[in-house]
Amino acid sequence: MKIGIFFESSPREGGAFHTNLNIVNIFNEYNKNILDITYIVKSTEVEKILKSKGCKCVFFKSTIIFRIQSILQKSFLLNSLLKKFKIKNNFENFLLNQKFDIIYFNSPTIFSTFLEEIPFVMNIYEMQHRTDNYFPEYRKSGHSLDARDEIILNAVKKSFKLIVATEKDKKLLKELYNSYDRNVEIQPYVPQLPNLYQNQYKNENFKEIFKSLRISAKYIFFYPAQFWSHKNHKYIIDIIKFIKKSDREDIKVIFTGHDKGNKSYISRAINDENLNENFIILDYISDKELISLYLNCSALIMPTFVGHSTLPLYEAFYFKLPVFFTEGLLDDKLRDLVYEIDIYKPNNFINNLNKFKNDIDAKTQKLEAGKKFYETNCKKLSLFNNLTKIFNEFEYLKKRWM
Numbered sequence: 001m002k003i004g005i006f007f008e009s010s011p012r013e014g015g016a017f018h019t020n021l022n023i024v025n026i027f028n029e030y031n032k033n034i035l036d037i038t039y040i041v042k043s044t045e046v047e048k049i050l051k052s053k054g055c056k057c058v059f060f061k062s063t064i065i066f067r068i069q070s071i072l073q074k075s076f077l078l079n080s081l082l083k084k085f086k087i088k089n090n091f092e093n094f095l096l097n098q099k100f101d102i103i104y105f106n107s108p109t110i111f112s113t114f115l116e117e118i119p120f121v122m123n124i125y126e127m128q129h130r131t132d133n134y135f136p137e138y139r140k141s142g143h144s145l146d147a148r149d150e151i152i153l154n155a156v157k158k159s160f161k162l163i164v165a166t167e168k169d170k171k172l173l174k175e176l177y178n179s180y181d182r183n184v185e186i187q188p189y190v191p192q193l194p195n196l197y198q199n200q201y202k203n204e205n206f207k208e209i210f211k212s213l214r215i216s217a218k219y220i221f222f223y224p225a226q227f228w229s230h231k232n233h234k235y236i237i238d239i240i241k242f243i244k245k246s247d248r249e250d251i252k253v254i255f256t257g258h259d260k261g262n263k264s265y266i267s268r269a270i271n272d273e274n275l276n277e278n279f280i281i282l283d284y285i286s287d288k289e290l291i292s293l294y295l296n297c298s299a300l301i302m303p304t305f306v307g308h309s310t311l312p313l314y315e316a317f318y319f320k321l322p323v324f325f326t327e328g329l330l331d332d333k334l335r336d337l338v339y340e341i342d343i344y345k346p347n348n349f350i351n352n353l354n355k356f357k358n359d360i361d362a363k364t365q366k367l368e369a370g371k372k373f374y375e376t377n378c379k380k381l382s383l384f385n386n387l388t389k390i391f392n393e394f395e396y397l398k399k400r401w402m
Helices: 013-028 044-052 065-071 074-086 092-095 112-115 145-156 167-177 195-200 207-213 233-247 263-272 287-296 312-318 346-357 360-377 378-400
Strands: 001-008 036-041 057-059 101-104 120-123 161-164 185-188 219-224 250-258 280-284 299-302 325-328 339-341
Touching: 001 013, 001 057, 013 378, 036 044, 044 057, 092 101, 101 112, 101 378, 112 145, 120 145, 120 378, 145 167, 161 167, 161 378, 185 378, 195 287, 195 312, 207 287, 219 233, 219 287, 233 250, 233 263, 233 346, 250 287, 263 280, 287 312, 299 312, 312 325, 312 360, 325 346, 346 360
Parallel strands: 001 036, 001 101, 036 057, 101 120, 120 161, 161 185, 219 250, 219 299, 250 280, 299 325, 325 339
Antiparallel strands: none
């Protein structure tokens, strides 16, 4: 059975690219002639990277005909006519000519809506464009609510399996899109960073790398997140302002991540509140520098409005870094592993900060439990086994007619 893995993102897309690349690395490590995997790419840059890893690739070129078909398919009437006359989208024709049996999409993509005949599996990590749709990034051109809904609704109707990261995501998918529980699998994020730390960078001096960043304070908090408004960087500015009114504690906060439209606002807010000495914005940093932050900072702080789980959460569990996370977002089994913060009440953070500083036993319990959760649920092999199980199930069913 020929399996296609669609690799849509480019290196400039940060987390999305690394998540896709992590899938590649996991299959390269564990797939010893078990599955027939070919990667479908749209970028010569990505094709070069994957071929350097010994991967089989096919290149899909976005032609003018494909673009016209894609526009026509957005109209219900025109799309119905295309189906009536059995006119397949160029993307699906390409996949059929390559003799793919099933396609795996690592994230929601408009390309999944072009498949009528070929079954597919898709990861859905966020649906908060429905629950938190007031944020501008969900309303700007190219990220419309209707487009996101179209992709997910299509996947619920036509996919072989959907994969979500948490129980809360599974419940939300059912509430919003009437998904069928049996067709939804749960697989937590599997970060790439621990693998790099254990193997490629095992001989690095991370103390020295951290020193090279020239960051010093009694408490150093760290927020690795793109500058979207829903990531709520502003909350951290508010709590540092609140802390400085009553406490002269030596605290610094590090922001890392690409600008997605909200960085200038956050930079101005820091400056307007005279908090420049408390904040460091590092923009893009290397994987080595990122690991050095996990190993040397005091805690990870994630006051996001969106996301029942994130890669940094699991990375922090692995590196045994304490985590401050938005209250109520996580699955129940994860809530005791973090310090939950009410992002509407700055004084609530002070209470959690005092627990973090003074109750060493409770902090140790959280760190040990977080590490145990990572070891049980976020290993590379568990992801490979879960995907293999899905593909094997489809192959068994496929033999009923082929």
